[in-house]
Amino acid sequence: MATTPKRKRGTTRADNQASSDDLLKYYREMLLIRRFEEKAGQLYGMGLIGGFCHLYIGQEAVVVGMQAAASNEDGVITSYRDHGHMLATGMDAAGVMAELTGREGGYSRGKGGSMHMFSKEKNFYGGHGIVGAQVPLGTGIAFSYKYRGENKVCMTYLGDGAVNQGQVYEAFNMAALWQLPVIYCIENNQYAMGTSTQRHSSSPDLYERGKAYGIPGEQVDGMDVLAVKAAGERAVEHCRSGKGPYILELKTYRYRGHSMSDPAKYRTKDELDKMRKEHDPIDMVKKLLIDGDIIDESGLKDIDKEVKAEVAKAAEFAQNSPEPDVSELFTDILIDA
């Protein structure tokens, strides 16, 4: 790297409450998720990743913004579209990619796959494949925080498809009844697999789904990392002060299909192009960085190169790590009593 990126340290932008360092951090984190996912898509195409693979491209601002509002001690749990959440909690890209390829070096030693990864160390609790099931589970994690008197919050992510599962409301009710510190982050990417929100939801305003239980909700521009962070901070503050659960509906967009084999014929190309061109979460921060004179093009390029190198390293590790030993077939079924 010949050029030193031009950056001003520690200055706070009055309009968005994020310092230059923060903006650079969000940019880098979102870019890492995007490049990681593009690489995952490529490895899938090469047959190196099997089964289902749900990419997070387009939704990066949601998890990066929420993590910016959370502390490292807070818990995170989500569905099967989970790669972005893992990277945002600080899990190692190589370990995540190696799990996608089903190798020994993966977070679950190859036994979980794309949809099932966990890191106790980073307080990431999966990676769940049944739509909506993570919602009571996340509520239970919040229950444990309250039971033990820990001032933590559980970020429980669900998609717009999951909001129609009955167990989500069973969880909402108990969380409100028992004032549990849980934030339900509804990632509304506008399609439950191939069914648009208009076609599956009697009301388009998903943030109101907690109304019957008295759970406050907010609709947030999920393509704007700073808006997500600001809303996340309000939600975290609400939970930490003992007021119980909070709902954030983060309006976002997934650029790719539901999974790798989805050609996404249920939406128009114009709709996708418009999102990409006018609302891309990474371009938005890039513009803030350039316009705010925080970094120049060559500085951004250096970040791009670093991120690309990290992803390339992860992909290499994921291909070189051996398949799990056959003895792994029979381990981790039960813990020795």
Add this chain to the structure above:
Amino acid sequence: MPIEVLMPALSPTMTEGTLAKWNVKEGDTVASGDVIAEIETDKATMEVEAVDEGTIGKLVIEAGTENVAVNQVIAYILEEDEDASALDNVSASSEPKKDAAPAKEEEASKEESSDKAPASASSNAAPVSASGAIERSDAEPRAMSVMNATQDEKTYTSFKTQTVREALRDAMAEEMRSDENVFVMGEEVAQYQGAYKVTQGLLDEFGDKRVIDTPITEHGFTGLATGSAFMGLKPVLEFMTFNFAMQAIDQIINSAAKTLYMSGGQLGCPIVFRGPNGAASRVGAQHSQCYASWYAHCPGLKVVAPWSAADAKGLLKAAIRDPNPIVFLENEIMYGQSFEVPDDEDFVLPIGQAKIEREGTDVTIVAFSIMVGKALKAAEQLAEQGISAEVINLRTIRPLDVNTIVRSVMKTNRLVTVEEGWHFSGIGAEIASVAMEHAFDYLDAPVARVTGEDVPMPYAANLEALALPQDSHIVAAAKAVCYR
């Protein structure tokens, strides 16, 4: 080196497809995420995105080409500092890249050469089970290897008479006293003192933080309790009856039982799912079902079914202490029955060990839960007719105590299984297989199964009695296998 763009697979089963259209031409600049081509299979059309940025150096495959193999190079992208001369060194091979998807043949040969090949690859008839207590050798009768297994249950000198209900309550109370992480949750467990009064007194002693009334919301509270167990709490979750747990079976199997495996051992789930199972009395089809074989089918769970008050106390304490998810199947009719229970705070029974309730020499009767009592009654009637029956109380369904069953069969040479549930894929079917696999040469008669009739439970008193196994059915089955 120019970057190779490979023909992608849309699914793990796709081997080739049509390169329908190029959206770029040679010389175009592309960035990550740009759509460069469209490919088609019989199922779908998909866009191919560039993963790298640069200039399209060469389009190797023409638009409209059919049967393009997955992983074949379809284009080259030149990096920033490269020009077209970089393409001189690349030969556009029509062969798929070797280092991409692992070829199926290579995989197969790898497995053959491995001496630790998974069980499914073995052609031996008997499946090798991870939890199987016995090393199965095909050369000798399998039962030989279990001859030395011992059943070591501690002996106690002081006893008190208790109902099953009281024993269960005492087990929970004792474990709650010794471990702050243990809490009880369920419908009506606190203020109402339990729908069947099993949790009587717990709220008074432990307060509403640890004895928690839930809404009627089985799926939800099962997921919630499971999530709390991931964090190291030890919930004892009461289902008013296991019939209602069917609402929650997804969380029990998919979340509680499988997460340890899916997380590569990171996230355990120390939880007890307990409540009455099977038929009560005159409560109809939806409230009268045995779930033993449903749960016993699933790796990652232990399934326990006590009969006596001593079973209930010792096994529930063991279940609460166990770091794994446990399905603890009680029986409503047994709650009020009294038994002698060792008067000792440290009385705990091992999960996975059956108990011989009555010794005998002519026929082995294997039963669990309420059916143990019926089997003992049947054994008395059989004794009057000159048949000596050995009665095994399974106590644990999974892991099954294969040793105790097989040793008994080797002694009596005849086996009758008894369960309240339906026969199809029932526990009796599993035990019959165990006997066949481990003691085939010792059996003097086909195994007989006594089960509930293959009907939803009727309400009418006479029909209900006909649908459930009775002492007389057990006596008849035992006599049949003894050819008497």
